[in-house]
Amino acid sequence: MAHLTVDIGGRPGLDCQGFCKYCYFKGVREEEEPEPLGCKYCLPFAVGCDYCTNFVRERYTGFKELRDVADDVLGNLQLMGGNLDRITISGGGDPSCYPAFEDLMDLLGSMGVPIHIGYTSGKGFDDPAIANRMVEQGLSEVSFTVFSVNPELRREWMGDQTPEASLAVLGKLCQKIDVYAAALVIPGVNDGEDLERTCKWLEDKGAKGLILMRFANREDQGLILKNAPIVKGQRVQTISAFRDMVTDLNGRYNLRINGTPLWDPTLGSPFAILDEPELLEKLPRVRKQASLISGAIAARYVQEVLDACGNQSWVASPKKEIACLITRDDLKEIDLSTLEKVVIIPGRSFVHEKEAAEILSADGVRRTVIRGPDTLTADAETSMGMTRDEVLQMEIDGFSSLIHLINLNGV
Secondary structure: OEEEEEEOEOOOOOOOOOOOOOOOOOOOOOOOOOOOOOOOOOOOOOOOOHHHHOHHHOOOOOEOOHHHHHHHHHHHHHHOOOOEEEEEEEOOOOHHHOOOHHHHHHHHHOOOOOEEEEEEOOOOOOOOOHHHHHHHOOEEEEEEEOOOOOHHHHHHHHOOOOHHHHHHHHHHHHHHOEEEEEEEEOOOOOOHHHHHHHHHHHHHHOOOEEEEEEOOOOHHHOOOOOOOOOOOOOOOOOHHHHHHHHHHHHHHOOOEEEEEOOOEOOOOEOOHHHHOHHHHHHOOOOOOOOEEEOOOOOHHHHHHHHHOOOOOOOEEOOOOOOHHHOEHHHHOOOOHHHOOOEEEEOOOOEOOHHHHHHHOOOOOOOOEEEEOOOOOOOOHHHHOOOOHHHHHHHHHHHHHHHHHHHHHHOO
């Protein structure tokens, strides 16, 4: 079985009918030669690659022509092994705003395979009838940013010129296919009573789930493109308050509600393994010492899992909340006196190993830096489509790999 991803291109803010007020790409400077962040894809001797220089900023050239998309599809199909069982439409722009969207759906629908739209805000949908046409062409699943079911809030905060039509499309799709809605929660804007109305509306229409995203407005909350704050003066929920809100809503609506960066009340993730003592016992034992660096949110949980496996080293963290968004500047916050001679950094962090070693050896102690596994657990966006057993297996695999690295390279 094979999965085909169809990239239609597009640029944030330009190929989505304008930036939403809360868009994390708003305010990113268009530099001719932006400074690379460094990442796992860089060459060992050079800081910077296309991924950590351009891709992270979603610096694309606009939507692709339909004929170019069709050529890409044909080429990818020829390289695939096995039968095609799923197609996903993705890109830097919003698929609903793609000029040849209906022609694209006709093209993909002719393959007779379920189609998934990886993300849409629906801002490009101005005729509710398109919902039925998409289903007829094979659309089976969509991730749809709702923000609010109040048309005026969508108009003001998302720049949706036809919010009533967008919501009508969403409602029709909820009744016919698997719809996973998403809403970035901004305190005082679309939380409280408005969020309750959104949850009730989605429940009544038949949506499968709702992913709530905590609004970030500062660098330590995950903004790494020098464009903070996104909304000046806007307050942000604490992690604990956000988690409590997600738990409460999930318990009161017949709708699976997850939160990112925390949490999935249905599965108990991230780090669901902490509630499974027998599985913790099955993990490899930590036999050597190495320091780990993680995000401020995950550090405590990672420490608990490793301690249950015999760990004797600290898991350090900068103020940055999300591990995969740690940069070179965050490493400069670490208290070097707490570090072992071997340091493992998050696998997807935006820092080059060479620079990390220099920063973490600034006290005169030469330290070896190793990149850890990409994932140790499932965030809410991932776990929404998973079972608890699948999440636990991901955690077993991730922590087993991490412990293997410690035992192989530690002191």
